[in-house]
Amino acid sequence: MSERASVPKEEADEQETESEDAAPVTTGAQSVVRALENAGTEYVFGVQGGAIMPVYDALYDSDINHVTMAHEQGASHAADAYGIVTGDPGVCFATSGPGATNLVTGIADANMDSDPMIALTGQVSKEMVGNDAFQETDTVGITQPVTKESYFASSPDTVGDNVSEAFALADEGRQGPTLVDLPKDVTQGETDIEPKAAATPDTYEVQEEADDEAVQEAADAFAAADRPVILAGGGVIKANASAALRELATEYEVPVVTTMPGIGSFPEDHELSLEWAGMHGTGYANLAITNTDCLLAIGTRFDDRLTGGVDSFAPDADVIHVDIDPAEISKNIYADYPLIGDARKVLRQLFDAMPRAPEADAWREQCQDWKDEYPMEYEMPDDEPLKPQYVVETFSDLTPDDTIVCTGVGQHQMWASQFWEFTKPRTWVSSHGLGTMGYGVPAAIGAKLAAPDQEVVCFDGDGSFLMTVQGISVAVRENLDITYVILNNEAVGMVRQWQDGFYEGRRMASEYPWIPAFDKLAEAFGARGFRLEAEEDVEETIQAARDYDGPSVIDAHIDPGENVFPMVPSGGDNGLFALQEDHLEML
DSSP states (O other), X not given: OOTTSSOOHHHHHHHHHHHHHSOOOOBHHHXXXXXXXXXXXXXXXXXXXXXXXXXXXXXXXXXXXXXXXXXXXXXXXXXXXXHHHHSSOEEEEEOSTHHHHHHXXXXXXXXXXXXXXXXXXXXXXXXXXXXXXXXXXXXXXXHGGGSSXXXXXXXXXXXXXXXXHHHHHHHSSSOOEEEEEEEHHXXXXXXXXXXXXXXXXXXXXXXXXXXXXXXXXXXXXXXXXXXXXXXXXXXXXXXXXXXXXXXXXXXXXXXXXXXXXXXXXXXXXXXXXXXXXXXXXXXXXXXXXXXXXXXXXXXXXXXXXXXXXXXXXXXXXXXXXXXXXXXXXXXXXXXXXXXXXXXXXXXXXXXXXXXXXXXXXXXXXXXXXXXXXXXXXOOOOTTSOBOHHHHHHHHHXXXXXXXXXXXXXXXXXXXXXXXXXXXXXXXXXXOOSSOOTTOHHHHHHHHHHHOTTSOEEEEEEHHHHHHSTTHXXXXXXXXXXXXXXXXXOSBOXXXXXXXXXXXXXXXXXXXOTTOOOHHHHHHHHXXXXXXXXXXXXXXXXXXXXXXXXXXXXXXXXXXXXXXXXXXXXXXXXXXXXXXXXXXXXXX
């Protein structure tokens, strides 16, 4: 949960005073913008259109910065990334009909990954709703399954309160997206009602601290373990709990595994780090989870890409599950010790309740032996094309520790997460649960605006890049210093890998022999383009792209036969992972 999720009374009073000093609202649209201002909104990502036009007109006189995106899907991904990096809800605008439906992918993505975001969509006038009017869509009906709440604004007098509540709800408790659908007659309608400060409904309750007795029982079990493991999920980052996690792990010397969304929650250069687990996680992380006798899982929903087969996941472990959402407890993996609450606060509770450190010297040695036996390495024969792992690793070595890495979805995403060394939270921005190709280009825009003083690099695949390439025009227009690296294997690589591994090499619709010259395409957009083919040019090309003041695109032509390993087949046993393609036949 964001540090600013709950608005103290004195802060709310200050917001109301600021509103009183500003020009009074006269329309529903002005009330919408005032609600965003009161909530501290700095950026809005959107695309103009007829039904949302009154809100844009009200935005004209606001200090809120609007970033016009090249596509509404890009607006939702940029807002999503902004929320990941800042911890506060990102905001996106779209008009009715196709504008709203184009947001849905990004909204669903934010929902799967519990990212804070608020979407505001234009709608036809209330009297036209249900008549199949021009650009009418049942936006609330479409988005209700993929939001924490979707609102249909019904009155100019209350529309500002709808937005305030949606903003607060996106941020409070388990974060996620909300939406407010704005009929044009509501935003054009007259009102003199100032919106209330952002606050959740009275019926919305969040348990922030776990029951003390349950915490003590969990702490006793953890202290008694011979083979303890901490599994840190994305909820650790959402709750700003990384410092509490590190304190617990280092004080009691417990190895730490992260989920993929939890990357950055614990520094990967620490001796206790086993990096991330799951389908393409490290062999040593997966072996640790498979052999642990007590798993402290924090802020994870135990999705199938992490667990593989549920029956084979941590089969001998007592599971302590910390989560702010009670619905996640025992949903996929049974929790022997359920602890409901905010991750940061519950970790502090556990730290204080620990009677002693686990006697786990032999276990730590075993984990180190696995790290030595199954290192993350790759071969680079002189007679083979450029290896993607080398591009990622070199980039990691050349950049500051707080560099933000964004990705699309596919093989490039896995290589980026495997071979970049992450040491800080909120530096890994990717699509996890929904697996949205095209996420990277607009996400990097949102990330850079969220953290202008941090370097931002986006690793993308040729297939993923093509889905949202128009976003480069936005990065150029806004003069954003982002480096895009396309790991170009002229294929939808992960699909091709699965076809080779599980479909007898029948490569149907996965190869892209007609890929454009991305470096030249970047130049056409106004960015700086680079073509990279040889190992000896990697460092020089990366430095040249980083030195360019503005968006740059490196078209890195990599070995088209390179695959992502380790790999656990879907639904498989995490302790039985393939290190190369012929291993898959034995699993």
